[in-house]
Amino acid sequence: MPDLIEIAKGLLESKEVSFIIGYTKDRFGRVKPYIAKSVEDANNLMFDHHSIHNLAVYLTRLKIPENGRVGIVAKSCDIKAIIALIQENQIKREQVYIIGMNCSGVVTHSTDEWKKENIQIKCKYCADKAPMLYDAVAGTAEPFEQPDDTQEVLMQKLETMSSAERWDFWAKEFEKCIKCYACRQVCPMCYCEQCLAEKNQPQWITTSPTPAGNFSWNIIKAFHMAGRCVGCHECERACPMGIPLTLLTRKMGMVAGKEFNYRHGMAIDQPTLVGSYNFNDNEDFIK
Amino acid sequence: MKEFIINTDEIANLISSLPADKWDILAPAKDGKSFDYVLSSDKPIINSEAPPSKISFKEYFFPKSETLFYYKREANEISLTEPKFAEKKLLVLAAKPCDAASLPILSKVFNWDYKDEFFNKRVNNSVIIGLSCAYSDESCFCTSVGLDRNNTKGSDIFLTPFNDKQYVLSVVSDKGDSFVKEFLPNLTEFTGTKETKEFIDNKPFDYKKTKDWIAANFENKIWAETGEVCIGCAQCAFVCPTCHCFDIVDENCDLNCGRRIKNWDACQFGVFTKHASGHNPRNSQEKRxxxxxxxxxxxxxxxxxxxxxxxxxxxxxxxxxxxxxxEIVFSISNQ
Structure with missing residues (x-):
């Protein structure tokens, strides 16, 4: 199988892509996002279980030439985000050259060791799946011990709570929010040029990091992810305050799956859940 | 500098003896995997080796959201009410030197022109007990900015681990002196020599050189290279002990009442510099x-x-x- 660096060099040398969004290591060997623009830059690219960042976020943050093409190094969870962006008409398929990586699971934090307890829960449900949409594939997937789904336990606990108890649970979590918007900025599906939270005529969302403002932001952000979240868990990783944001998005993903048999980011030509209508859609859950 | 010996039992006694109606105690405690400054925790952690908390303690002096005043309109009269200010004192126990040092730095900004009475009141109402730090990782660089593990800047009292379960307590400020006299009157004076072990040895920045380089390199590829990777959140600014930008907003409760609030803000947000006209002088992440x-x-x-x-x-x-x-500042300083 061709090596990541070889593929990248070929693409940059032939000018098939104008740059490649990938990963590199910093002065202490910590993995971070990196934009390779030249054949020499391609030598700095790498991929391992610390390549936690979902680079699909850069497809809408960076300027991608209308008729050009950029390369992106992507795990299968990141590829779902790329597919979702294509489904939502944010990028065209031909604008991206996807270097799909065979992945061995990624850890939660950049300095974590690659062992069962540190591997992200999302990897449990994707572990042995190879990239699903790609232009080239690189890397070797090594077997790893599956993490325990501690989140599922917590979700079940939340299901059994009364609405007052659930309110208290989220009030306590949202109280921590400092409105740094890392959850929004790191999210590949949050690409609005002007976020609702930045609109003040009228003011839709209370901007203050107060209980009212924090509920208003976090709940509306979650609503906007209904049927759209691809489950990369980047919001939760980025949150400096440790708010379990993916409990909300995962629950909504489950509802989308159960009620509409829909999962976002699976096929580029599939109409989106909120962008399509079907007479057979289940309406039982509307009370 | 007056120095005493204090043991862990005496620290525990101090915590339990401070009148709860007059004092809040802020100390590091474990929150899941990470540390956090927790108010009146039943399990304060006084440990030099603990990593820094996930967020600095600045919110206890410069809150993430703070009401400046309330307004009310009755008939055609508008009345303003000041917020109630908690007069309770705050004891910060086991502050990292890199956190304690932020208070004098913030103080310069909050007293340079307009004197920020909210910030000043909180600082005046606090006593900071710093704790010598024995933690370091790749992200730490306090020794590069003129601090070190035993630096007492910003502390009123400073603890240095001595023997097992013992600390040398140094009185740093007058406020610290009064506190010791009032609440720790029976400590034994320390006359020995503290062992100071230096193990973090980052190269100091050349401030002047770094400053001059930045001033001369307003247009440089280093900004573009970082800016294109930066996703534009405010994690960095909000966890930072020294970032101090804020936004002032009005929140109405109905048509006739509301409050004016000061909220944390950050230069990494696109809207931070956006003018009402729509023009934005810092219109890219590179500039931000x-x-x-x-x-x-x-x-x-x-x-x-x-x-x-x-x-x-x-x-x-x-x-x-x-x-x-x-990495960025080192690369500038080492040029």
Whole structure:
């Protein structure tokens, strides 16, 4: 199988892509996002279980030439985000050259060791799946011990709570929010040029990091992810305050799956859940 | 400097003997995997080796959201009410030197022109007990910005581990002296020599050189290279002990009442500099990231003679995009 660096060099040398969004290591060997623009830059690219960042976020943050093409190094969870962006008409398929990586699971934090307890829960449900949409594939997937789904336990606990108890649970979590918007900025599906939270005529969302403002932001952000979240868990990783944001998005993903048999980011030509209508859609859950 | 010996039992006694109606105690405690400053925790952790908390303690002096005043309209009269200010005192126990040092730095900004009465009241109502730090990781660089594990800047009292379960308590400020006299009157004076072990040895920044380079390199590829990776959140600014920008907004309760609030704000947000006309002088992440570094190592240094950074490394540790401010400033300083 061709090596990541070889593929990248070929693409940059032939000018098939104008740059490649990938990963590199910093002065202490910590993995971070990196934009390779030249054949020499391609030598700095790498991929391992610390390549936690979902680079699909850069497809809408960076300027991608209308008729050009950029390369992106992507795990299968990141590829779902790329597919979702294509489904939502944010990028065209031909604008991206996807270097799909065979992945061995990624850890939660950049300095974590690659062992069962540190591997992200999302990897449990994707572990042995190879990239699903790609232009080239690189890397070797090594077997790893599956993490325990501690989140599922917590979700079940939340299901059994009364609405007052659930309110208290989220009030306590949202109280921590400092409105740094890392959850929004790191999210590949949050690409609005002007976020609702930045609109003040009228003011839709209370901007203050107060209980009212924090509920208003976090709940509306979650609503906007209904049927759209691809489950990369980047919001939760980025949150400096440790708010379990993916409990909300995962629950909504489950509802989308159960009620509409829909999962976002699976096929580029599939109409989106909120962008399509079907007479057979289940309406039982509307009370 | 007056020095005493204090043991862990005496510290525990201090915590339990401070009248709860007059004092809040803020100390590190474990929250899941990470540490956090927790108010009146039943399990305060006094441990030199503990990593820095995920967020600095600045919110206890410069809250993330603070009401400046309430307004009310009755008939055609508008009345203003001041918020109630908690007069309770705050004891910060086991503050990291890189956190304690942020208070004098913030104080310069909050007293340079307008005197921020909210910030000043909180500082005056607090006593900071710093604790010598024995933690370091790749993100730490306090020794590069003129601090070190035993630095007492910003502390009123400072603890240095001595023998097992014992600390040398140094009285640093007058406020610390009064506190010791009032609440710890029976401590034994310390006359020996503290063992000071230096193990973090980052190269000090050349402040002047870094400042001059930044001033001369407003257009440089370093800003573009970082700016294109920066995703534009405020994690770095909000966990930072020295970042102090805020926004002022009005929140109405109905048509006739409301409050004016001061909320944390950050230069990495696109709307931070957006004018009402729609024009934005810092219209790219490259320009916004340059602002962050320039403010910390050029503008603040020029105005106040020190840098706006304590080297705590939180911004780097938590950056979702893996940006290391130390790496950037080192590369500038070493040029």
């Amino acid at each position: 990231y340059r602002q962050r570094v320039s403010h910390k190592f050029d503008y603040y240094y020029e105005k106040f003679g020190e840098v706006l950074c304590t080297g705590c490394g939180r911004c780097t540790r938590g950056c979702p995009a893996g940006i290391d401010i130390g």
